[in-house]
Amino acid sequence: MKKILLLVIAGFLCNCNGSAQKKETKEKESFPITKTDSEWKAELTEMEYYVLREAGTERAFSSPLNKNYKKGVYHCAACDTPLFKSEHKFDSGTGWPSFDREIEGNVAFSTDYKIGYARTEEHCANCGGHLGHVFNDGPKDTTGKRHCINGVALKFKPE
Incomplete structure (x- = not known):
């Protein structure tokens, strides 16, 4: 039995x-933009490919964008879609660029169970590139959200 x-x-x-x-x-x-793995590997650096295509995570405090406070827009490093505005960036102290909101319609969300519990994963809505995760521990005076984003997944375009 x-x-x-x-x-x-x-x-x-x-x-x-x-x-x-x-x-x-x-x-x-x-996602609207689709490419083969070999096409992505030819266009992205090794670290960009690891984060954007394999849902990896860059080391905390390793991105120069973490402490970037210039005015501008953060775009997807893979397909150049605008994702986050500098006016919504804040220093979360986590070691990754953090934003309290995304540019609506340009970021897609899914549920990730990779570390044993559910987290909300963020992707570029055009190419599906992994960006990071969103948490409910952001600034209470705005949205309460913390979009914790890998800097290597972003390209900053100054105003």
């Missing part, structure tokens, strides 16, 4: 995993 129960549980777990992987692949393909 125990063996049958273990087989049923194992079968159930395998089926759940397979469905989740199919859904993730489908979501990645639904």
Whole structure:
């Protein structure tokens, strides 16, 4: 009886995993700008590819954009879509560029379970590049959101 129960549980777990992987692949393909891995690798630096295409994370405090306070707009490093305005940037102390809001319609959201619990992941709405995550611990006097973004995923264009 125990063996049958273990087989049923194992079968159930395998089926759940397979469905989740199919859904993730489908979501990645639904962005207007699509390129092959080799095309992205030819256009992006190794670190940009790691963050934007493999959902990696740059080391905290490593981006020069973290302490950039010039006026301008932050664009996607992969496809040049404007994502965040400098007027919405704040110093969160986390080591990554942080914003209290995105440019509406240019950032897409999904749920990420990679570290064992649900987080809201952010992507460029045009190319699907991984940007970072959004949390509910931002400035209370504005939106209360903290868009924690990898600096290597961004290109800053001064005003």
